[in-house]
Amino acid sequence: MESLGQWRNSALAHGSLARGDVDQKSDIDILVPVDVSTQLVEAGLGTAGFEVLARDIVQATPVHSPKAHMYLDPEQKRAVTVPLSPLRRLELEFYKFGGTVALPEVKREARTAGCTKKLTLVEPSQDGHVESMIVGREPEVAHLLGISVDIVRERVRVLMRRDTIGRTGVYLKAPVPEGVSFEEALKQEAKVNPALRRTLRARKQRV
Numbered sequence: 001m002e003s004l005g006q007w008r009n010s011a012l013a014h015g016s017l018a019r020g021d022v023d024q025k026s027d028i029d030i031l032v033p034v035d036v037s038t039q040l041v042e043a044g045l046g047t048a049g050f051e052v053l054a055r056d057i058v059q060a061t062p063v064h065s066p067k068a069h070m071y072l073d074p075e076q077k078r079a080v081t082v083p084l085s086p087l088r089r090l091e092l093e094f095y096k097f098g099g100t101v102a103l104p105e106v107k108r109e110a111r112t113a114g115c116t117k118k119l120t121l122v123e124p125s126q127d128g129h130v131e132s133m134i135v136g137r138e139p140e141v142a143h144l145l146g147i148s149v150d151i152v153r154e155r156v157r158v159l160m161r162r163d164t165i166g167r168t169g170v171y172l173k174a175p176v177p178e179g180v181s182f183e184e185a186l187k188q189e190a191k192v193n194p195a196l197r198r199t200l201r202a203r204k205q206r207v
Contacts, residue, residue, distance in 0.1 A: 001013065001030060001103045001106065002048065002103070003044045003045050003047065003048030003050065004032060004041060004044050004045075005040070005044050007032050007034060007036050007041070008103055009102065009103055009104075010032060010033065010034045010102075011030055011031065011032050011102070011103060012030070012031045012033060012095060012100040012101065012102055013028070013029065013030055013031075013100065013101050013102075013106055014029050014030075014031055014095045014098055014099060014100045014101075014114075015027060015029050015098050015099060015114070016099075016116070017029070017101075018098070018099035018100050018101040018111065018112050018114060019098075019099040019111060019112065019113070019114045019116075019122040019124065019129070020111035020122070020124050020128075020129055021116070021122050021129055021131075025077075026077075027077045027078070027079070028077065028078045028079070029079050029081065030079070030080045030081065031080075031081045031082075031095055031100075032080065032081070032082045032083075033083065033087060033092060033095070035086070036082060037183075038068045038070075038082050038084075038181060038182040038183065039181055039183075041070070041080065041082055042070065045070070045072070045080065050072050051072065052070045052071065052072060053071055053072065053073065053074060054070075054071040054076060054175070055068070055069065055070055055071070055175065055176040055178075055182065056068075056069045056071075056173055056174065056175055056176065057069075057084065057172065057173070057174045057176060057182060057185055057186060057189065058170055058172065058173050058174075059170065059171050059172035059173075059196065059199075060170050060171060061170075061171050062171055062195035062196070062198075062199065063199060064088075064091060064171070064199070065083050065084065065085045065086065065087050065088065065091060065199070065203060066083075066084045066085060066172065066186060066189075066196065066199070066200075067081050067082065067083050067084060068081065068082045068083075068084055068176075068182040069081055070082075082182070084182060084183070084186050085199070085200050085203040085204070086203050089148070090148070090150060090151050090154065093147040093148060093151040094151060094155070096114075096145060096146065096147050097114065097115055097145060097147060097151055097152065097155055098114045098115060098116075099111075099112050099113060099114020099115070099122070100112065100114070111124035111129070112124065113144060113145060114145065115134055115141065115145075115152075115155065117159055117162075118159075119133060119134050119135055119155075119156060119159055119160070120132065120133060120134070121133070121134045121137075121141055121144075123144075134152065134156065135156055135160075138152040138153050138156060139152075171195075172189070172193070172196065174189055186200075
């Protein structure tokens, strides 16, 4: 996060790292939720000694904003994510649903409440954390996390469906070759992908 220069205070660590329910296998996921050149992010990471080992453009569904994923380890468990078009409110709340902390909170080892993919609410306590199920408590959980009940209900629906039929993957996952910027690769993909083209056009009009 320190390597992100002027965007370091906008960056968010999200998921188990933010909640504190971590173990040796936990991912380290950093989101830069603002408009920034991916080339500048990669340059900052490189200057700080990080090597970007793999790069993907990922779009969860045809209506979601495409994102640049930069992986800093062979197992792809350390990643930096940069939206390639403005995030909708529910997309931003998706991260807050799982728990987010900014750089000052990371430095003082602060934790925050958030929900896991097992639909468990994790609430930090002085000696650890308390876990409870969120199904049937969607309005209460939304209020606690400071997000809309819409995103809580959406995550409950999606994750319960995943438990029933299994993980269905993402709509788009396109590797970005070395020497090609994410922005260039996105333009090329949009030329042959009408749904992506419509999403990018809609995001641009909102801005």
